[in-house]
Structure formats: structure tokens, C-alpha cells
Amino acid sequence: MLSRNQWLAVVLIGLLVVSQLPGPMVHSVSSRPAHLLSTLLTPLSQWMLSAGNRATRRPDLLQRREPGEDAVRQLRAAREEIRRLQRRIEEYERIRHRFGEQLEAFDYVHAAVTRWSGDPANPWLEINRGRRHGVAEGDVVVNYRDLVGRVVDVGPGTATVRLITHPQSRLEVRVQPDTADEPARHHLVMVDAVPRRGRFEAMVEVDADAPIEQGDIAFLHVGEHRAGRGWPEHAYGFDVGMVTRIEPDQERLPLLRKRIVIEPFRDLPRLSNVTVFVRREYERPDDN
């Protein structure tokens, strides 16, 4: 029979070995207890996280842009907003027309965020919906019209969502003006996500004469070129963020290239609620 010290040594060696095993192998064993722990924490952590997020969340970019007390500016902004929404409706109509059949194959599962990683270098959220609610790995997660991320791990009642702000995220976005005044300014730019200050910022390079301006909106690209990047078609068209900064590319070709920074409209790690695009049961591949 082993002594207590020997038991401890066995445990230590076992842990050392397990910690170096391939991820899929370890995850297949640890996933179940991890989700059990999440389920135990969820009811209270969800409430606490929501309260904490309300206190510390930065204002949404759209709110930040709202004018103050000046009525004329308010009116102008309201008109601008109406035009923007009209344009957005047209955009969505187009998306719906294009992908309508696919969208009808989905249900929308509303979920509350129960915790987040707290690590800007590895941002993820956990939500209180899982396999029982139809959520599956790879499902697209949004918050209203903002793209949030994708489901990367699913338990019976919880799921982990990797945010688009993750350093490994690669998004293809289309940048266009926020208003309908300049419909001609459409540009396709490739975005590489880089985590900055706890939220998503994207640095891209565009031709110096490309008329991208501060305040332009970036959408997940809807176009003919849909190859790669791993996003399903029904995710295309959701907002990625707004152009908040444009600067010359000092490192390489400052005269020929610019770098733009795209920031999500919302403080993604501090969201309280999200929506998951869940494929309807009859559309799912046979998994019984």
C-alpha cells in the first residue's frame, strides 16, 4: 500500500504528464467536469457579472456619438441615423434576399453571459445555453447586429464563445461609410485582429488614396469571395466595428499605405446577453 507521500508523488507525476498531453485528448476528459463547474457557478456568476459589467462597461460607440443639447445637431444626427438605418435595411434586405433560405434554417437562441476569461490575450465568454438548447460547436454568436464570436466548446447547459477580438481571429471585412451620402465609397480590406487594451482593434493596410474615413463601418464581408476565414455564410454582413483611427503606416510605406483601426461598437467582453444562430433540428447533420 502506498504511503501518503507516495500518493502525492504519483499525483504530481500524473499531473505533469497530463499537462503535456495533446489538447484534444485532455479536453475530452476535462470538458465534462469543466462544464459541471460552470453549471454550478452559473446562476450566481451570471447575476454578478451582469451587475459588474453594467458598472464598468465603456459606452457603446454609437452612444458616444450622440449629440448633446444642441437641438439642430440632434435633428441632423437623427436624419443621419434614419438615412443610415435605411441604408442598413437595404443592406439587410440584400443579405436576406441572398441568404434568405439559409437564415430560415436557423433558430435564434438568446443566452446570458455567465463569465468571461478576463484575459485580453485570450478573450472568451461563457453562456448559459448548451447542447440541450441546440447550441453546437462553430455556431455564430451575435449581439443585435454586432458580430461577437463563435462557439468553440459546448457542454450540456453551457458553451464557450471565442470572441472576434481573439488574437488568432482573422476577419475579412468590407468598410463603407456610415451614411447614405457617399454610396460610392465601398472598399474591401482584409483585417487582422490584434488585441489592444482589452478590446478588439484591427490594424489593416489600405492604399493611401482609398477614401476610408474615421466613422466608417466595417461589416463581415458579403461578396463573391467567401473562401477561407472559416465563417459560415449566414454570419456575413454583421457589424465588426467602426473605424476609429487612420494613420500612415510608419513602419513600412507611409506614403503609399495607411493603417486603420477598427473597434467593435460594444465592449465585447462585458456583454450581458448574446444571440446564438442555431441550426434547426431537422437541418442538423444526422448526429444520433
Added chain:
Amino acid sequence: MNWLTFAIATYLLLLLQVGLRGLFDFNVTAIEGAEPNLLLILMVFIAMVAPLHTSLWAALILGLLADLEQRQALVVAGDEPMHAVLVGPWALAFIAAAYVVLQMRGVVYRNSPLAFALTVFIAGMGLYLVHTAILSIRGLPFLPGEAVAGWSATQELIGAFLNLVYSALIALLLHLPLRSSERLWRFRIPTGPARRAV
């Protein structure tokens, strides 16, 4: 040690750590992403009083919980990294940190909040060093485990230092409630030469 008290305290502190992440990370650029490690504080509290084996088993449980609470992005074949719950890095790190406390406790005046905070800081250094070392080893060519995506040991240690400062500050505040609850824990205070030296 009363393991029911341990379970309740662990659940409460884990809940606070997870639930109050938004409040702890109060958007100050200098300490962005930093958060106090409440499980470390609990482990130090236990290891300062409880017998050796009890302390180590408690540290193991706390470490396993910390492992299960994390998701690591691993570099796997293909574009997208895989998010996996790795078991071991935190568990081993907590055991190492508990060992540090066990070595120190003979010369630490545990009634002092300052000494408690200092012990948390020192034990935390062991904790984060071991954790960083284990994750740094992952991905070496001759080992089967995949590397952690975007892993930088330097960045990790800088973050760990901020976490430690934060944890030590919170330990100052938690010292009194933890000390007041000692009766509930039913520790068998170890006696012996080291104890008499205090």
C-alpha cells in the same frame, strides 16, 4: 480541517473571482487584465495553519478548480486554434505555492495582515513561475502537447506580477474575515520546533 467549510469557502471565492471579473478589472491601462487570485489567497490561508498533507491536498483541489475554470487556446492544425481545458498547470503550480508557504510559515507571524499579504505575494511568485514554466514547455518539439496560441512567457510574467500585487492588496482586506472564520475550519494547529520558534 473541516472539508465542508473548505468546500463552501472555495465555492464562494471562486464565484467572486468569476463573477466580479468585470469589477476587478477596472479599466486602468496600467493594470489592464489584472485580477486578484482569490484561490491563491485561500490556499495561503490554509497552508499557513493546516498540517502538511492537508495543505497539499487542498492546494491540489484549488489548482484543479483553477484549471477547470480556464480555457487555453492551443495551436492545432488548421487556421483556428482549439480551446481546451488543460488539467495540470494550475494544479501543479498551486502545490508548488503551498510548498513555499509550508516552508515559510514557521517564520511568519500569521496574525499580521501585512505578513499574510507578503506570504501571498511570495507564494504567488512560485505559483505563476511554475504555471508559466509548464505552459512554456508545451509545444516543445519532442513533447506531444500543442503550444498555447500567442504564448509569451514574458508577457505572462508581467501580467502575473500585476495579479500578485492586486492579490496581495486584496489579501490585506481578506485577512480579517478569514482569521475570524478560523473556528469554523477546525484546524489542528501543528506543534513542534517550528511552531515554538514563532
